[in-house]
Amino acid sequence: xxxxxxxxxxxxxxxxSVDTNSVWLAQELLKRGITTLKKASVGDDPEAIREVLARxxxxxxxxxxxxxxxPTHDDITKTAFCQYFNSELRFDEGxxxxxxxxxxxxxxxxxxxxxxxxxxxxKSVAIPNPVGTAPGLQFxxxxxxxxxxxxxxxxxxxxxxxxxxxxxxxxxxxxxxTLRTTGIIESxxxxxxxxxxxxxxGIQVAYLPAYTGVDIRLRALExxxxxxxxxxxxxxxxxxxxxxxxxxxxxxxLEEVVGKLLKERKETLALAESCSGGLASSRxxxxxxxxxxxxxxxxxxxxxxxxxxLSVDADTLKAHxxxxxxxxxxxxxxxKSVFNAHWGVATTGISGPTGGTTxxxxxxxxxxxxGIKRTxxxxxxxxxxxxxxxxxxxxxxxxxxxxxILHHG
Amino acid sequence: xxxxxxxxxxxxxxxxSVDTNSVWLAQELLKRGITTLKKASVGDDPEAIREVLARxxxxxxxxxxxxxxxPTHDDITKTAFCQYFNSELRFDEGxxxxxxxxxxxxxxxxxxxxxxxxxxxxKSVAIPNPVGTAPGLQFxxxxxxxxxxxxxxxxxxxxxxxxxxxxxxxxxxxxxxTLRTTGIIESxxxxxxxxxxxxxxGIQVAYLPAYTGVDIRLRALExxxxxxxxxxxxxxxxxxxxxxxxxxxxxxxLEEVVGKLLKERKETLALAESCSGGLASSRxxxxxxxxxxxxxxxxxxxxxxxxxxLSVDADTLKAHxxxxxxxxxxxxxxxKSVFNAHWGVATTGISGPTGGTTxxxxxxxxxxxxGIKRTxxxxxxxxxxxxxxxxxxxxxxxxxxxxxILHHG
Numbered sequence: 068x069x070x071x072x073x074x075x076x077x078x079x080x081x082x083x084s085v086d087t088n089s090v091w092l093a094q095e096l097l098k099r100g101i102t103t104l105k106k107a108s109v110g111d112d113p114e115a116i117r118e119v120l121a122r123x124x125x126x127x128x129x130x131x132x133x134x135x136x137x138p139t140h141d142d143i144t145k146t147a148f149c150q151y152f153n154s155e156l157r158f159d160e161g162x163x164x165x166x167x168x169x170x171x172x173x174x175x176x177x178x179x180x181x182x183x184x185x186x187x188x189x190k191s192v193a194i195p196n197p198v199g200t201a202p203g204l205q206f207x208x209x210x211x212x213x214x215x216x217x218x219x220x221x222x223x224x225x226x227x228x229x230x231x232x233x234x235x236x237x238x239x240x241x242x243x244x245t246l247r248t249t250g251i252i253e254s255x256x257x258x259x260x261x262x263x264x265x266x267x268x269g270i271q272v273a274y275l276p277a278y279t280g281v282d283i284r285l286r287a288l289e290x291x292x293x294x295x296x297x298x299x300x301x302x303x304x305x306x307x308x309x310x311x312x313x314x315x316x317x318x319x320x321l322e323e324v325v326g327k328l329l330k331e332r333k334e335t336l337a338l339a340e341s342c343s344g345g346l347a348s349s350r351x352x353x354x355x356x357x358x359x360x361x362x363x364x365x366x367x368x369x370x371x372x373x374x375x376x377l378s379v380d381a382d383t384l385k386a387h388x389x390x391x392x393x394x395x396x397x398x399x400x401x402x403k404s405v406f407n408a409h410w411g412v413a414t415t416g417i418s419g420p421t422g423g424t425t426x427x428x429x430x431x432x433x434x435x436x437x438g439i440k441r442t443x444x445x446x447x448x449x450x451x452x453x454x455x456x457x458x459x460x461x462x463x464x465x466x467x468x469x470x471x472i473l474h475h476g
Numbered sequence: 477x478x479x480x481x482x483x484x485x486x487x488x489x490x491x492x493s494v495d496t497n498s499v500w501l502a503q504e505l506l507k508r509g510i511t512t513l514k515k516a517s518v519g520d521d522p523e524a525i526r527e528v529l530a531r532x533x534x535x536x537x538x539x540x541x542x543x544x545x546x547p548t549h550d551d552i553t554k555t556a557f558c559q560y561f562n563s564e565l566r567f568d569e570g571x572x573x574x575x576x577x578x579x580x581x582x583x584x585x586x587x588x589x590x591x592x593x594x595x596x597x598x599k600s601v602a603i604p605n606p607v608g609t610a611p612g613l614q615f616x617x618x619x620x621x622x623x624x625x626x627x628x629x630x631x632x633x634x635x636x637x638x639x640x641x642x643x644x645x646x647x648x649x650x651x652x653x654t655l656r657t658t659g660i661i662e663s664x665x666x667x668x669x670x671x672x673x674x675x676x677x678g679i680q681v682a683y684l685p686a687y688t689g690v691d692i693r694l695r696a697l698e699x700x701x702x703x704x705x706x707x708x709x710x711x712x713x714x715x716x717x718x719x720x721x722x723x724x725x726x727x728x729x730l731e732e733v734v735g736k737l738l739k740e741r742k743e744t745l746a747l748a749e750s751c752s753g754g755l756a757s758s759r760x761x762x763x764x765x766x767x768x769x770x771x772x773x774x775x776x777x778x779x780x781x782x783x784x785x786l787s788v789d790a791d792t793l794k795a796h797x798x799x800x801x802x803x804x805x806x807x808x809x810x811x812k813s814v815f816n817a818h819w820g821v822a823t824t825g826i827s828g829p830t831g832g833t834t835x836x837x838x839x840x841x842x843x844x845x846x847g848i849k850r851t852x853x854x855x856x857x858x859x860x861x862x863x864x865x866x867x868x869x870x871x872x873x874x875x876x877x878x879x880x881i882l883h884h885g
Contacts, residue, residue, distance in 0.1 A: 080512045082502025083682065083693070086495065089517075093491030103489045105524065106517035108498075115514070254547040254587035273486055274548045275493070276628065284492065338775070344761025345754035348775045352753025355829050355862055357777075363785070364775035366747075366757045372772035372815065376785070406781065420764050430582070448582035452607060453764055455630060 068101040068128040073119050074108045075134035075144050076218055081110075088133045088223055095227065097243070099236040101129060111135055113147035120151045124208050134218030136184075136201040145188065145204070148215055152206055154190035162193065166200055191215075198225045242287045242298040246305060247315045249280030249466050256281050256312075263304050270301050278455040279321075279462040280314075311470060321465045322350040328472045329360035329410070334439075336468075337406030338364035339377050339398040341389065342416035342432060347461035362406045367398070377401035390415050390427055392444045399435035400442055410472070411437040414464045416449070418456040430456060434464040436471045443471060477510040477537045482528050484543035484553050485627055486519040497542045497632055504641060509649040510538060520544055525556035533617050543627030545610035547589045554597065554613070557624055561615050563599035567591075571602065575609055600624075607634045651696045651707040655714060656724045658689030658875050665690050665718075672713050679710055687864040688730075688871040689723075720879060730874045731759040737881045738769035738819070743848075745877075746815030747773035748786050748807040750798065751825035751841060756870035771815045776807070786810035797836070799824050801853045804842035808853075812846040819881070820846040823873050825858070827865040839865060843873040845880045852880060 072092050078084040086108065093103040104127065109115035116132075123130050135144030149156065163185035170177040184201050187193045194203035194214075199222035206213040214231060216223045248256060253276040257264075260283075264272045275282040283305065285298050306313050315324050329336055338348050348364040351357055365376045370389055373379040378401040379394060387393040395413050403411025416432030423429035430451035435444040445467055449459040481501050487493040495517065502512040513536065518524035525541075532539050544553030558565060572594035579586040593610050596602045603612035603623075608631035615622040623640060625632045641647070657665060662685040666673075669692075673681045684691040692714065694707050715722050724733050738745055747757050757773040760766055774785045779798055782788040787810040788803060796802040804824050812820025825841030832838035839860035844853040854876055858868040 080502060080515055081506055082499045082504075082512065083684075085499050090491045090494050093489060095491075097490050103491070104519065104521075106489055106515075108515035110513065252584070252587075254589050257548045257589060258587050271486070274546070275487060276546065278630075284487070286490075340754075340757075343758075344766075344770075345749075345757030345773055345775070346761075348749075348754030349752075349758050349866070352755075352775070352777065353863060353866070357753075361753075361775075361777045363777050363781035364754055364773075365785070366754070366761070366770075366773035366775070368761065368767050368770045368772050376772070376774070376814075405785075428581070450607065452630065454762060457758070457762070 069126075070096050070101050070103045070129040070131065071105040071107070071119075071123045071127045072103055073116070073123075073130065073132040074106070074218070075111065075116060075132060076108075077110045079108050079110075079134070088218065088220055091220070091224065092131055092133075092227070095232060096129075096235070098240065099232070100240040101235065111143045113143055113150060116144065116147035117151045120148070120213070124211050127211055130211060130213045131216065132213065133216045133223050136215065136217045137219070144215060145186075148191070148204065148206060148213070149188050152188065152190045152208070154188040156186040157189050159185045159187045159193065162187065162202065169200075194226055194230050196222055196226055197229055198222050203230065244285045244298050244302050245317055246283040246285070246302060246309075246313050247280060247319070247321075248283065248309060248312045249314055249321065249462055251281065251309075251312050252276075253281045256283070256309075259308060260305060263301075263308060267301050270298065278450055278459045311473070314466065314469060320350075320353075321462060321469065322354055325465050325469050325472070326351065326354045326357055326360065328469065328476075330356070332472070332476065334409035334472075334476070335360050335362050335406075336410045336412065337362045337402045337408040338464075339373075339402035339411065339413040340364060340366045341368060341373070341398070341414055342418045343414040343457050343461045343464065344368070344418075346457050347412065347414065347464050350461055350465065362408050365402055365405075373398060376405070378405065388427070390417055390431060390433065392433055392446065395433035395435035395444045396437075396442055399437035399444075403437040409439055410468060411435075412464050412468050413437075414460050416456070416460055418453045418460070419451055420453060423451070432456070432460045432463065434460065434467050436464075436467045438471045438475055440475050443467065443475075478535075479505050479510050479512045479538040479540065480514040480516070480528075480532045480536045481512055482525070482532075482539065482541040483515070483517045483627070484520065484525060484541060485517075488517045488543065489519050497627065497629055500629070500633065501540055501542075501636070504636065504647070505538075505644070506650055507647045507652060508641070508645040510644065520552050522552050522556035522559060525553065526560045529557070529560045529622070533620050536620055539620060539622045540625065541622065542625045542632050545593070545624065545626045547587070547593055547609070553624060554595075557600070557613065557615060557622070558597050561597065561599045561617070563597040565595040566598050568594045568596045568602065571596070571611065578609070603635055603639045605631055605635055606638055607631050612639065651694075653694045653707045653711050654726055655692045655694070655711060655718075655722050656689060656728070656730075657692065657718060657721045658723055658730065658871055660690065660718075660721050661685075662690050665692070665721075668717060669714060672710075672717060676710050679707065687859055687868045720882070723875065723878060729759070729762075730871060730878065731763055734874050734878050734881070735760065735763045735766055735769065737878065737885075739765070741881070741885065743818035743881075743885075744769050744771050744815075745819045745821065746771045746811045746817040747873075748782075748811035748820065748822040749773060749775045750777060750782070750807070750823055751827045752823040752866050752870045752873065753777070753827075755866050756821065756823065756873055759870055759874065771817050774811055774814075782807060782810075785814070787814065799826055799836055799840060799842065801842055801855065804844035804853050805846075805851055808844035808846035809851055818848055819877060820844075821873050821877050822846075823869050825865070825869055827862045827869070828860055829862060832860075841865070841869045841872065843869065843876050845873075845876050847880045847884055849884050852876065852884075
C-alpha cells in the first residue's frame with residue numbers, strides 16, 4: 068500500500084512549528100507495510116488543500132491529512148474536503164450531545180463555537196476523538212481512502228491508535244534494522260560494503276551520516292516476501308565485514324554501550340575533558356543508572372586546572388602544549404588516579420573558532436584512555452566547527468573507551 | 477516572493493528523520509519577506525522529484541531542495557535535476573583538487589566515490605560548501621530560481637548563511653521578535669500579559685513553551701504596514717512587565733548571556749555538577765571564547781568526589797544527604813575555592829528514574845551560586861524525567877548565576 072501525508076497549517080509552512088505528526092505517522096504506517104511515498108504541507112488555504120487531494124486521489128491507496136480542524140481555525144480543512152468531495156454538512160445531534168456531556172463533566176458550559184465541530188460532511192464517516200472535540204473524518208474515493216485528523220499530536224495519535232491503526236495490521240510487518248558505526252566516513256563505509264550491498268535482494272540499504280558516525284539502515288522492500296531472518300542474515304554479513312566499526316544496533320547510543328560494558332564488569336569511569344567541555348560526561352550521565360559506574364569528571368579548561376586537578380606535569384604542558392599526545396596521556400592517567408577509577412578518559416583539542424595554528428589547526432583532537440593494562444592516545448582531525456567538534460570529540464573518546472574495554476580490559 | 481521547500485530522502489518520508497531543515501529555511505525566508513507557500517517531501521526517487529519541480533516551476537519564485545547529494549548509491553537528487561533541466565555533467569577538476577586537499581588536511585586519502593561530487597551539471601552554478609564535500613547547486617528557469625543543497629543541516633545552513641541568504645535581504649524585513657523567559661510557566665506568563673497582549677494591534681503573539689523556559693514570539697501580521705518600531709514598543713512594554721524573567725531576545729541562549737556578563741566584568745566561573753552531569757559545563761563551553769572566563773568544572777557524581785574534589789564536609793552529607801540545601805551550598809563554595817574563581821555554581825538533585833523518596837521526589841533539585849558577596853541556594857521541583865530534568869536543572873543554575881551577577885555582583 069502507498070500512502071501520502073498532508074499536514075495543514077500556516078504555522079507549519081512558516082517555520083514556527085516542527086512537524087512531528089508526519090514522522091510518527093510514517094513510522095506507524097511503515098511498521099504495517101504501508102509505504103509513505105509523499106508528504107506535503109500547505110497553509111490554511113482550501114485551494115492549496117484541494118490541489119493536493121486532486122493530485123493524490125486515485126494514485127495513492129491512503130491519504131492522511133492533519134490540522135485545521137480546531138474551533139479557532141474556522142474549519143478550513145473540513146470546508147476544503149467538502150468542496151473537493153462536493154459534500155454538504157449535516158448537524159450531528161448525537162455528537163453534539165456527547166460534546167455537551169463531556170464539557171459538563173469537566174464543569175464547563177460548552178462554547179458556541181464548538182457547535183461547528185458537530186457538523187459532519189454527509190459523504191464522510193466521523194471517527195470518535197477520545198481526547199478532544201474535533202472528530203476525525205474518513206472519505207473514500209475509488210481505491211483511495213482519506214483520513215482527516217486534528218493537528219494536535221495527542222489527539223491525532225489517540226484517533227490513529229484507537230480507531231484507525233488496528234485495522235491496518237499488527238505493526239511488525241516490515242523488518243527494519245539499523246547498524247550504528249563510528250570511526251569511518253560514509254564514502255569509505257560504502258566502499259567497504261559495495262559488494263555485499265549490491266548482492267542483497269529485496270533489502271534497501273541507506274547510509275545516514277552524522278558527525279558522530281554513520282548509521283546503516285536495512286529495510287525490507289517487500290513486506291510480504293521478507294522475513295526477519297533475511298534482514299538478520301544481511302546484518303550479520305555486514306557486521307562481519309565491519310567488525311569493531313559497528314558499536315550498536317537500533318537506536319542504542321554509544322554511551323549506553325559503554326555503560327552496559329562497565330556495569331557488567333563492575334568497573335568505574337572518570338573523565339578529564341578539555342575541548343569537549345563536559346559533553347562526554349553529560350552523555351555518560353544521560354543514561355539511567357550511570358551512577359553505578361560514573362565516579363565523576365574534571366572539566367579542565369585552563370592549564371592550572373590540568374595541573375592542579377589532574378596532576379598533569381607543568382613541564383609537559385610547557386614542552387608539548389595543552390593540545391598534545393603527552394598532555395592527553397597525563398590527563399587520562401591523572402583523572403583515573405585522582406578518582407581511583409578503573410578507566411580514565413581524556414580529551415584535549417581545538418574546537419575553534421580561534422586558537423588554531425598551522426601545526427595544530429582547529430579540529431585537531433587528542434583522546435586518551437588510561438585503562439587497566441595500558442594507556443592509549445589517538446590523534447584525530449575532526450570537523451573544524453565548535454559544536455560538531457565537541458560532539459565528534461566526545462564520540463571519539465567514548466569509542467576509544469569501548470574498544471579498550473573490549474580488547475584490553 | 478513565493479517559495480517552495482522540497483526535502484528529499486527515503487529517511488524523511490519513512491519517518492526516520494525529523495525534518496528540521498524546512499523549519500529553519502522557512503523562518504529565514506520569512507525574515508526576508510519571502511513566504512513559503514508549499515512544502516513537499518519525496519523519497520530518493522528521481523521521478524517524484526521531477527514531478528514536484530514541474531509543478532512548482534513558473535508558479536513559485538524560489539524553490540529550495542535539500543537532501544540526496546551525498547556520495548553513496550541512494551543519493552540521486554543531482555541526477556533528477558539533470559534529467560529535469562536536461563543537463564549534462566562536467567567534471568570540475570578545480571573542485572576535485574579542493575576536495576583532495578581538504579581530505580589530505582584531515583589525514584585521509586579521498587575515497588573514489590567522492591569523485592561524483594565534483595561532477596557539476598552544466599546548466600547549474602556550483603555553490604561552495606564550507607563544511608562538507610557536496611557543493612550546492614543553483615538552476616534557473618524563467619522566473620523561478622532553484623537551489624539544491626545537502627541535507628546535512630550544518631552543511632545546508634552554512635551554504636545558505638554564507639552564500640545564498642545575503643543575496644535575499646537583511647533578515648529584518650518582516651519584524652519578528654522573540655523574548656526569551658525562564659522561571660515562569662506558560663499559563664502564568666499569559667496571565668501576566670493578557671491585558672497588554674489583547675491591546676496589541678497587528679501583532680501576533682505566540683507562547684512557545686519548553687522545559688527550559690517559554691519564548692514569547694511577536695510577529696507583524698502585515699509586513700508592509702508594520703515597522704520595527706511597533707514591535708519594539710510592544711516588546712518594551714512586555715519586558716517592563718516581566719522584568720528579570722526575560723533573559724534575552726532573539727535566539728540568544730542563556731549561556732551566551734552569562735558568558736557576555738562574565739567577559740565584560742573580567743570574572744571567572746567554575747561549576748560543580750551532580751545531577752546535571754556535565755551539561756551546564758558543556759553549555760558554557762558551547763560559546764566561542766568561553767575559555768576567557770570558564771576555569772573548569774567538577775562533575776561529582778559520588779559522595780567521595782564531592783568530599784575530595786569540592787571540599788564538601790562528610791558530616792554535611794551524612795546529616796543532610798547529597799541532595800540538600802547544605803550540600804549544594806558547600807559544593808558551590810567548594811568549587812569556587814578550589815578553582816579560585818569569582819563565581820561557583822552547583823547543582824544537586826534527583827533526575828530519576830530511580831532514587832526518589834516521598835520527602836525527596838524525582839525532579840527535586842538544589843542549585844547554588846557562590847559569588848563575590850554572598851552564596852544563595854534555590855530549591856525547585858522540575859520535570860521528573862531524566863533528560864528534561866538535566867536540561868531544566870542546568871537552566872535554573874545558569875539563570876541563578878545571571879541574577880546573582882546582575883544584582884549581587
